[in-house]
Amino acid sequence: MFCLAGCKDTDNGISVSLLADYNVDGQAILTDSLCYHNDAGNAFMINEIQWFISHIEIKNEKGEWLPLNENGDIHYLEYQPQECNPFHWQSIPKGQYNAMRFTFGLDEADNKTGLFSNPPESEMFWPEPLGGGYHYMKINGKWLNSEGNLVPMCIHLGIGQNAQLTEFYHNHFSVEIPFDEPIGQNDFSLTISMNINNWFRNPHICDFNDWGSGIMQNQSAQQTLKENGCDVFSVSAKSK
Numbered sequence: 170m171f172c173l174a175g176c177k178d179t180d181n182g183i184s185v186s187l188l189a190d191y192n193v194d195g196q197a198i199l200t201d202s203l204c205y206h207n208d209a210g211n212a213f214m215i216n217e218i219q220w221f222i223s224h225i226e227i228k229n230e231k232g233e234w235l236p237l238n239e240n241g242d243i244h245y246l247e248y249q250p251q252e253c254n255p256f257h258w259q260s261i262p263k264g265q266y267n268a269m270r271f272t273f274g275l276d277e278a279d280n281k282t283g284l285f286s287n288p289p290e291s292e293m294f295w296p297e298p299l300g301g302g303y304h305y306m307k308i309n310g311k312w313l314n315s316e317g318n319l320v321p322m323c324i325h326l327g328i329g330q331n332a333q334l335t336e337f338y339h340n341h342f343s344v345e346i347p348f349d350e351p352i353g354q355n356d357f358s359l360t361i362s363m364n365i366n367n368w369f370r371n372p373h374i375c376d377f378n379d380w381g382s383g384i385m386q387n388q389s390a391q392q393t394l395k396e397n398g399c400d401v402f403s404v405s406a407k408s409k
Contacts, residue, residue: 181260185237186358186409187225189246191218193365198248203313207369209376213312213322215365218248219293220306222361223272223279230265230351237261243279245290265351269359269404274305274326274341299385300328300337308365312377321382324368326395329388338388340395346404356409367401368394 191198193205193215203214223243226234236242237258244256274280280302285291293304308324329338369375373393384390 183261183263183353184257184259184356184409185227185261186257186356187237188358188360189363190360191248191363191365195364198250198365200248200250203311203319205366207366207377208374209369209378211312211377213310213377215248215308215310217307217309218363218365219289219304220246220273221275221293221303222246223275225269225271227266227353228268228270229262229353230267234270235261235266243275243284245293247289261353263355264353266348266353266357266406267351268345268347269361269406270343270345272341272343273398273402275303276341277339280328280339280341295327296385298334299330302328305341308368315378322377323383323385324394325383325385326391327385329391330386331388338391340391342395342398344398344402346402348404348406350406352406352408358407358409360405360407362403362405363401364403368397371397371400373397 196205198215198218200216201214203212205213205215207213221243225237225244227237228234239258282294282297282301284303285293290303293307295302295304305326306324308322310322311319312322314320326340329340330336373396375393375397380387380390384394
């Protein structure tokens with residue numbers, strides 16, 4: 170689980186915290202274990218999940234979007250087996266909030282080489298010949314190929330490119346998710362959940378045998394995962 174934040178209520182408004190959790194069709198993440206299968210029948214394990222979320226906003230009852238940018242617009246997240254100390258947003262106006270939206274990854278304006286100077290963010294760099302900037306996400310692990318060999322699984326999303334490295338494609342995308350019920354008269358938390366298998370199933374079923382171990386120079390795979398990102402995420406809201 171990765172936590173972004175909580176703080177106490179203030180006289181100027183309420184606080185919002187954000188947690189992220191990860192699952193494979195409802196199964197908790199168990200690293201270094203070949204216990205998961207995608208819809209193509211590939212057996213795989215997960216060792217590491219790292220990604221960027223940016224431009225987080227919540228929508229009020231008037232349909233207005235409120236940016237949560239007190240700590241900047243870009244946040245690095247990673248899978249951790251235990252809870253951790255989070256970011257926080259405070260002095261949020263009390264009201265009724267009914268949806269959340271964000272950018273998966275970094276958009277063209279943000280995704281510039283040299284943006285981060287310190288790890289772990291700086292270690293998410295994307296090679297300059299491939300477009301530069303930073304990875305949107307890394308899911309690292311291993312999978313069992315059709316020959317029965319356990320090989321690396323490097324699901325790395327970022328800027329795509331053509332074969333000649335003369336054109337580049339931005340594969341970030343926007344996610345908007347309504348809450349089950351409006352919230353916001355008191356401090357509240359948001360939990361964003363990533364179902365790893367949904368990256369590989371809808372609308373395209375992905376067979377790792379078609380990709381091999383890495384996809385950084387495979388724009389077709391990048392585009393497929395971008396389109397599959399439509400239902401990877403869900404959000405729950407809860408009063409503190």
